[in-house]
Amino acid sequence: MPRWGMVIDLNTCTGCGACIAACKNENNVAYSSPEEAENGRALSWINLLPRYEGEFPNIHIQYYPMLCMQCDNPPCIKVCPVRATYKADNGIVAQIYPRCIGCRYCMAACPYTVKYFNWYEPKWEPEMIKSFNPDVSLRPKGVVEKCTFCHHRLIEAREEAMVEGIEFQEEQFVPACVETCPARAMHFGDLDDPNSMVSKLANSSRAVRFLEDLGTEPKVYYLSASEKLI
Amino acid sequence: MNLLKNQWFLIGAGLCGILILVVLFLVLPNGEVTQPIAFNHKKHRDNNVPCIVCHRFYKEEKRAGIPPVNVCITCHEDVIYPTPEKIKIQNYFSQHKAIPWQQVYKVPGHVFFSHRLHVNRGNLACKSCHGEVGQLEQPVTKQLIPLKMKYCIDCHKTVETIDNPYECIRCHR
Numbered sequence: 001m002p003r004w005g006m007v008i009d010l011n012t013c014t015g016c017g018a019c020i021a022a023c024k025n026e027n028n029v030a031y032s033s034p035e036e037a038e039n040g041r042a043l044s045w046i047n048l049l050p051r052y053e054g055e056f057p058n059i060h061i062q063y064y065p066m067l068c069m070q071c072d073n074p075p076c077i078k079v080c081p082v083r084a085t086y087k088a089d090n091g092i093v094a095q096i097y098p099r100c101i102g103c104r105y106c107m108a109a110c111p112y113t114v115k116y117f118n119w120y121e122p123k124w125e126p127e128m129i130k131s132f133n134p135d136v137s138l139r140p141k142g143v144v145e146k147c148t149f150c151h152h153r154l155i156e157a158r159e160e161a162m163v164e165g166i167e168f169q170e171e172q173f174v175p176a177c178v179e180t181c182p183a184r185a186m187h188f189g190d191l192d193d194p195n196s197m198v199s200k201l202a203n204s205s206r207a208v209r210f211l212e213d214l215g216t217e218p219k220v221y222y223l224s225a226s227e228k229l230i
Numbered sequence: 231m232n233l234l235k236n237q238w239f240l241i242g243a244g245l246c247g248i249l250i251l252v253v254l255f256l257v258l259p260n261g262e263v264t265q266p267i268a269f270n271h272k273k274h275r276d277n278n279v280p281c282i283v284c285h286r287f288y289k290e291e292k293r294a295g296i297p298p299v300n301v302c303i304t305c306h307e308d309v310i311y312p313t314p315e316k317i318k319i320q321n322y323f324s325q326h327k328a329i330p331w332q333q334v335y336k337v338p339g340h341v342f343f344s345h346r347l348h349v350n351r352g353n354l355a356c357k358s359c360h361g362e363v364g365q366l367e368q369p370v371t372k373q374l375i376p377l378k379m380k381y382c383i384d385c386h387k388t389v390e391t392i393d394n395p396y397e398c399i400r401c402h403r
Binding site: 086088089092094096097098099135136137138152155163 | 289290292339340342344346347350351394397398399400402403
């Protein structure tokens with residue numbers, strides 16, 4: 001069984017935010033008002049974490065796309081009292097919305113703060129109601145949600161391969177953010193396959209992971225010119 | 231307070247309450263729907279019309295599809311032997327209206343079911359989940375097999391699936 005992972009090249013990433021927009025559209029993530037965002041209650045499965053270096057005008061800005069790290073040893077599943085979040089066989093950390101009771105223990109346990117709580121009833125512009133992705137459910141108020149590596153796309157790709165009578169190829173499964181990235185800074189694939197682009201990049205000397213010393217074994221790698229991440 | 235001591239008032243109130251309950255029981259829906267056309271599945275099957283003629287997508291799409299009016303009109307165009315149901319179909323067709331079929335077999339919004347997966351990979355017959363719909367002479371108004379999670383799990387326990395049958399995100403995403 002493949003072990004899905006992602007590599008983000010920070011030297012190539014321009015911080016354009018296309019991945020955020022693609023993710024919101026793909027996963028029916030609700031839009032938030034400026035007031036809600038000010039309270040830290042905005043929903044966005046990918047965030048750009050900025051870091052500023054130097055003094056104006058010689059300033060250098062680096063953006064870190066932060067999404068669920070799909071840890072191999074996830075702290076969030078250990079605290080969930082109802083097993084609404086668990087690690088699937090293919091390594092993706094799943095969140096089952098109808099089972100979630102909204103206690104937010106997982107949000108507190110996640111060291112990367114990439115789980116989001118639905119504080120309000122989800123709302124969209126009326127024109128957008130017909131443009132939902134039918135493969136992803138609409139989350140109600142009071143449940144926690146997060147990035148799933150677009151797991152529904154894996155299911156779709158497998159089904160389509162089966163209907164067409166061809167063998168499923170790993171390249172057929174690409175999350176929306178990776179597909180959209182105009183700078184080709186994001187790579188996705190099987191970390192266990194030694195021939196895949198992702199595993200080669202993940203094993204390169206530039207590859208680092210966030211908060212590795214916690215032992216969470218995240219499956220999202222960052223390629224950075226500087227050796228240390230914040 | 232005097233009113234509450236009056237036994238006739240209490241008896242009257244009690245009778246009214248029972249009457250309201252009876253009316254509610256009769257009026258409230260009991261899960262059955264009314265179909266716009268008295269469709270006879272058995273008759274169609276006996277005339278060698280396979281399921282795919284009307285439910286066109288069940289092999290290739292996630293949904294099976296309910297027949298639009300132009301599928302019905304291909305066979306029921308004739309005016310030589312008009313029946314009330316045929317006239318209804320012809321009216322819908324001439325007015326460019328869709329037949330307001332009521333969906334009976336549906337799952338909640340957080341459940342994702344795929345027909346093509348179950349038909350192609352699982353080699354399931356329609357009746358495995360839909361019951362003997364093909365033998366019905368009356369239109370389908372309720373699920374012959376109630377589609378609950380237990381029904382899915384009971385089947386998945388016994389068959390070999392692509393991956394773990396208990397993988398929650400397969401259906402709840």
